[in-house]
């Protein structure tokens with residue numbers, strides 16, 4: 128999958144979510160729920176990281192349905208991040224390119 132195909136998927140998924148949840152047009156009605164969702168997904172990723180080395184509580188470990196769900200949770204964080212960028216009118220491709228340039232320059 129190319130980055131462009133990923134962004135096309137994000138755009139269509141974003142439109143589907145707006146239709147499903149009937150979100151309004153204000154920043155608060157769209158950006159806030161997606162920010163909260165991103166935080167939820169980051170929490171799920173953290174739970175997976177804790178589970179990898181059995182640092183998660185035993186009660187939680189026994190409830191985790193899938194062994195090593197790390198790839199799935201990483202994908203959730205990336206997709207929800209891109210969905211947040213979409214509704215925030217952030218050109219994520221340009222933002223990433225600029226950030227990569229900045230990081231490279233830092234370590235030249």
Ligand SMILES: [Mg+2]
Pocket residue numbers: 168171199200203
């Ligand atoms: Mg998740």
